[in-house]
Amino acid sequence: MSFSSFGNKFTRHSGITQLMDDLNEGIRGGDDILMLGGGNPASIPEIEMLFKQKLTELNESGALIDALGNYDGPQGKDTFLSALAALFKDLYGWNISSKNIALTNGSQNAFFYLFNLFAGKYNDGSHKKVLFPLAPEYIGYADATLDDEVFVAAKPNIEELENGLFKYHVDFEHLEVGDDIGLMCISRPTNPTGNVVTDEELTKLDTIAKAKGIPLIIDNAYGTPFPNIIFEDVTPIWNDNIILCLSLSKLGLPGARCGIVVAKEETITALSNLSGIIALSPGSIGPELALPFIQDKSIISISENIVKPFYQQRAMNAVKLLQEQITVPGFRIHKPEGAIFLWLWFKDLPITCEALYQRLKQKGVLIVPGHYFFPGLEQEWQHTHECIRMNYSQKTEDVEKGIAIIAAEINAIYAEH
Numbered sequence: 501m502s503f504s505s506f507g508n509k510f511t512r513h514s515g516i517t518q519l520m521d522d523l524n525e526g527i528r529g530g531d532d533i534l535m536l537g538g539g540n541p542a543s544i545p546e547i548e549m550l551f552k553q554k555l556t557e558l559n560e561s562g563a564l565i566d567a568l569g570n571y572d573g574p575q576g577k578d579t580f581l582s583a584l585a586a587l588f589k590d591l592y593g594w595n596i597s598s599k600n601i602a603l604t605n606g607s608q609n610a611f612f613y614l615f616n617l618f619a620g621k622y623n624d625g626s627h628k629k630v631l632f633p634l635a636p637e638y639i640g641y642a643d644a645t646l647d648d649e650v651f652v653a654a655k656p657n658i659e660e661l662e663n664g665l666f667k668y669h670v671d672f673e674h675l676e677v678g679d680d681i682g683l684m685c686i687s688r689p690t691n692p693t694g695n696v697v698t699d700e701e702l703t704k705l706d707t708i709a710k711a712k713g714i715p716l717i718i719d720n721a722y723g724t725p726f727p728n729i730i731f732e733d734v735t736p737i738w739n740d741n742i743i744l745c746l747s748l749s750k751l752g753l754p755g756a757r758c759g760i761v762v763a764k765e766e767t768i769t770a771l772s773n774l775s776g777i778i779a780l781s782p783g784s785i786g787p788e789l790a791l792p793f794i795q796d797k798s799i800i801s802i803s804e805n806i807v808k809p810f811y812q813q814r815a816m817n818a819v820k821l822l823q824e825q826i827t828v829p830g831f832r833i834h835k836p837e838g839a840i841f842l843w844l845w846f847k848d849l850p851i852t853c854e855a856l857y858q859r860l861k862q863k864g865v866l867i868v869p870g871h872y873f874f875p876g877l878e879q880e881w882q883h884t885h886e887c888i889r890m891n892y893s894q895k896t897e898d899v900e901k902g903i904a905i906i907a908a909e910i911n912a913i914y915a916e917h
């Protein structure tokens with residue numbers, strides 16, 4: 501059997517496929533595997549209880565079966581779009597209406613639409629790229645385009661902080677945004693590092709994008725106002741040139757597959773047309789379930805008072821355990837400013853992070869080797885082989901056991917060399 505070039509491109513091994521395979525194996529593998537690899541949000545009992553109660557109410561009122569029994573339009577559930585527009589207007593004063601919002605089957609689905617809308621081959625013969633102004637970036641962006649050679653990434657500046665922490669910054673001095681760039685994209689908070697680009701950095705990126713006449717995607721999957729897994733005090737921004745992507749996943753609903761895009765009307769119309777062809781319409785269960793929390797605005801207090809403190813506490817605990825147990829001098833952790841991961845950097849690691857991943861897998865711990873998170877970075881950089889990403893938010897005993905195994909392995913590897 502032979503596949504088309506589309507088939508060949510989209511069936512080859514990718515980092516995201518390895519990650520989702522591992523995640524599945526980890527989740528189904530029972531007690532034998534400590535799953536610190538995937539991007540599954542934590543199970544937070546108070547949040548699960550709220551969703552359970554709401555599902556019961558929606559079931560009893562008939563709204564649930566109604567949502568299941570009907571297609572929404574290609575732009576997504578109307579009531580949800582209007583309620584969200586009102587929420588953003590009220591919270592941030594953004595001048596938007598429901599015409600500025602589209603839903604997709606997860607934000608992963610939105611990136612595929614958006615990258616291919618703005619990058620790749622154009623009718624005038626030009627070929628445009630997606631620029632990630634700050635590598636490392638989210639593994640799920642890699643491979644999500646029809647054309648090859650579409651990503652470029654910029655190496656960051658590294659700021660060494662106190663207490664064994666560090667932070668990446670955009671290297672504006674060397675950031676090149678040529679005429680071949682069709683789109684810029686940044687996650688804030690960033691998966692895999694937990695970095696939150698500062699307001700100043702974001703404003704600069706926005707200014708550059710506007711000057712170049714290209715959109716700036718801000719991937720807000722972990723950001724405000726929901727799920728609000730962001731530990732820094734920063735200002736959310738949106739304007740006509742920004743495409744803001746949100747998701748219900750990290751609030752605790754990854755199975756609902758609900759991504760949200762806020763953008764200018766022209767972009768939303770394009771997404772809606774794409775959605776009609778590719779999916780008919782986005783799923784309606786996520787929006788139906790989340791709608792009451794948006795309408796009464798409780799999504800904000802839930803995110804602020806339950807979700808954020810849960811993750812912040814877990815992050816601090818994991819940092820403490822890692823720093824107590826990993827004794828090699830070159831060990832650094834990216835300052836945890838948000839998202840559900842810690843990014844560990846082992847300076848002068850004697851083996852590659854891929855080899856470390858294999859060794860840890862043998863010992864029953866799944867993490868993600870760092871080199872996957874540099875899509876588009878053309879130059880060879882040793883740093884990409886010295887980092888790993890771990891999900892700190894899974895069951896406490898799993899994280900504790902996992903950290904003990906990682907620490908023993910790392911201490912042994914440096915001692916062996």
Ligand code: PLP
Pocket residue numbers: 539605606607608609638640687690691719721746747748749754757758759
């Ligand atoms: N963006 C970032 C930064 C992520 O980490 C993830 C998932 O891990 C996504 C987007 C995709 O989320 P979803 O497709 O579930 O909305």
